[in-house]
Amino acid sequence: MPTINVTDDVTLEGDAPLQGQLYQQLSERILDGRYTPASRLPSSRQLAADLGVSRNTVNAVYDQLKAEGFVQGQGGRGIFVHPDLHRRMPPWSAGTRPGTASTHRETRPLARPRPAALPSVPAMPPAFQKRALKVSQDASLPFQPGLPDLEAFPIRAWNRLLHHQESRRSLQGYGDVQGYRPLRQAVAGYLRASRGVRCTEDQVIITQGAQQALSLIADVFLGPGDRVFCENPGYRGARYALGRHGHELVPAPLKHQALDVDALPALGPARLLSCTPTHQYPMGGVLDLSQRLALVDWARRHDAWIIEDDYDSEFHFHHKPFAAVQGLVDQAPVLYVGSFSKTLLPALRVGYLVVPEPVVAPVLWAKQVSGGETPLLIQSTIAEFIDSGQFQRHLRRMRQLYRDKWQAFQDRVHRHLNGAFTPVAESAGMHLVLEATADLDDVALHQWLRHHRLGSTPLSAHFLGTEHRPGLVMGFASANEHHMDEATRAMARWVSEPR
């Protein structure tokens, strides 16, 4: 068998290492079938001389190709394209490695079929398709619900704490899957004092924001045939997380803008109920004591767990926030969820889940298996921020700031939009629900605002099923007065235009 004429076929040029170029081109020609299995390559001495490179270079390439199985040495007879590739080389193997010049494509001796299709690709869930088409979010826009005022964050003080932690060896390896203990202690202390939660740090699990907490709950609690009750309207993130394994989501109605606890028994069995008792999302109602007791009673009677999402209880303006349902009684059937995304920064991606002791181990297993641990540096910095008292001071400042913004935004709404939208008074904290007084396409309005680089969520998107009311959910925490003028005027224009 004649030796392959490598020399005329290889082009070494430019700044890339010669060894890499030679390896690349030889391996490509073997892979695309140009150099057929069992054919002979020139000796390293010969090829080095022909190409004008060192013999070491050619030897290194030949060694690599041998090791990988492209070529084979046959005693003293020389180097051959591996004969096994005959039976292995499949019809679909045509293709070019990245970074390889394609000048040789035209001269390829064998006509090969196009690359094969991929194996079957998973389908998207219908919820996503619907959502992706209609409601496109840009979470950095002013008025985006859930976005805090980033300009008010004490970034210098925060960075000082970061610098305390950044070089600690113990924060560089693998951490506790439950979360960094000093942070769990700080969270437990904060929740006991400020939210009336009954817990020790052993019941606290640090999560990647509230979303991971909800997702872990779905992993751990839901089995075949289990049903999940969700407030309607309610928080979409919870519905996505709790419905992601295909379980039935049952809409639970509201009364006075809060969960209608008396309606629950008629809805049948439930494994989980997701709710926001201290500030219904998005409508803003609060469950009073009598309803809270009835809720716990319902859960106990129905062997159901309550997911208490306490998402912005830090920012109530009129009273101190109501104590958490979790702390109402001993052994409450409650999985308590919170997050630092709104009280500190969304980019930290840190939240927490507080569960009764027997639930800790299953949740940790689900967390470990799904890999959602928070970087230790972030956890330790938050712990120091809380322990030093700066967290409580920051919350106080934000409460004042958001109250002012809430007032300012309501003023604008009354001034520019009076008649077309009614602000739902209970919705405060960081967002305001503007219910449309006449029927309108709130998705189109949301897109119109988006076009003006202003965030919002259509109220209709918060409903499960077909019934809905139109309006907008607008997060005022991230908006300044200029944005408020802009948004309310843009809405007024949109409403007044014939359509």
Place this chain on the structure above:
Amino acid sequence: MPTINVTDDVTLEGDAPLQGQLYQQLSERILDGRYTPASRLPSSRQLAADLGVSRNTVNAVYDQLKAEGFVQGQGGRGIFVHPDLHRRMPPWSAGTRPGTASTHRETRPLARPRPAALPSVPAMPPAFQKRALKVSQDASLPFQPGLPDLEAFPIRAWNRLLHHQESRRSLQGYGDVQGYRPLRQAVAGYLRASRGVRCTEDQVIITQGAQQALSLIADVFLGPGDRVFCENPGYRGARYALGRHGHELVPAPLKHQALDVDALPALGPARLLSCTPTHQYPMGGVLDLSQRLALVDWARRHDAWIIEDDYDSEFHFHHKPFAAVQGLVDQAPVLYVGSFSKTLLPALRVGYLVVPEPVVAPVLWAKQVSGGETPLLIQSTIAEFIDSGQFQRHLRRMRQLYRDKWQAFQDRVHRHLNGAFTPVAESAGMHLVLEATADLDDVALHQWLRHHRLGSTPLSAHFLGTEHRPGLVMGFASANEHHMDEATRAMARWVSEPR
């Protein structure tokens, strides 16, 4: 109805704010049934005078209790415990709020049953129970597989980059669920150049280490009846992630310490095959070109996807690492997984997943719903570390360091353990597999080392099913020469002792 004698029943003391103490004690007495529904509380004027506190304090507490539904004003007739609580107060409500003195427990007028049991608690999966009993890991110990040498990490240079990024406003809000674009660009560039991966940044998804990548793959790809092939022995993290929804895990045998591709067709249908083609975990074998082509061919014929876990390809000592299977052909049926836990720091919790374009959207949906996003500050610092060339320099240094450690550890093994254990030569990179030459209880040996504050994993724990070989997987990257002496001597003692 007589007015409740609150004054004799309330104790205000210590440094805590009086308002909080009064609220706490009144709410507790209402909840525990001591102050019965519809009974009357003293006027705020009266109570303030009796307790010697300001009337504003009492009014604030009464307002809060009214808002929450503990009490009710009845026109001019006074303040009453809310009458609705009669029908709501369940038999299980006995209990004390956190921080409340329990001195009143003895005088509680109504004997109440103990708190009710929790709703049913989810069971732990059998895999965890077995594992938790036998193999307890402390991921910070020397010899723990997967732990890099933290002392060799250039923490000062790293922190300088962190300081470049730490105050950027754009890194404080919500990020792109796919990952920070400059990091995706840096990862794509690195993988193209160093691993032969064919991708753009639009195919790269930043994950929380390799574990989240594997978990997302399970979420997205596995439906009813789907089967998953796993190398046996193999990486336990992959088995846990891919088996977490209860799918059948089929052990795929090895040949020459690498996946036996020829054995796959006989195993029946598969949706996913999880493998480590460039460095089998833990045994260390490498698939040659012929086997790689056969693997791709098998996947195409069986409508299966290959998960290519390229976990430590950066640390091959003899040759350059073989190029990834992903880049072998166009449109390879490969989901490529990698991580910075070993090349940078475990605490960063950052990995990546590279998938064909049509797979990107379903994975992003699963990622968004399960909440696993990486803090932007960490992502941007890694991007700068790569772009500045420091990543490649760090890898070169680590490759040299780990080669020296590998040699040093092998020397110790031969010196102190010769005969009892055989180092599996192919297992290099960051760990060495020591196969026991005689049958032994490798879990007990693992625990013995653990007792000496030395890490390891029993080789038997890497097997699916009942067949297994005894030995230890030892990660030498995190060990110094002193640890190496200590570990090999401790193992020699353990083996020599009668048992």
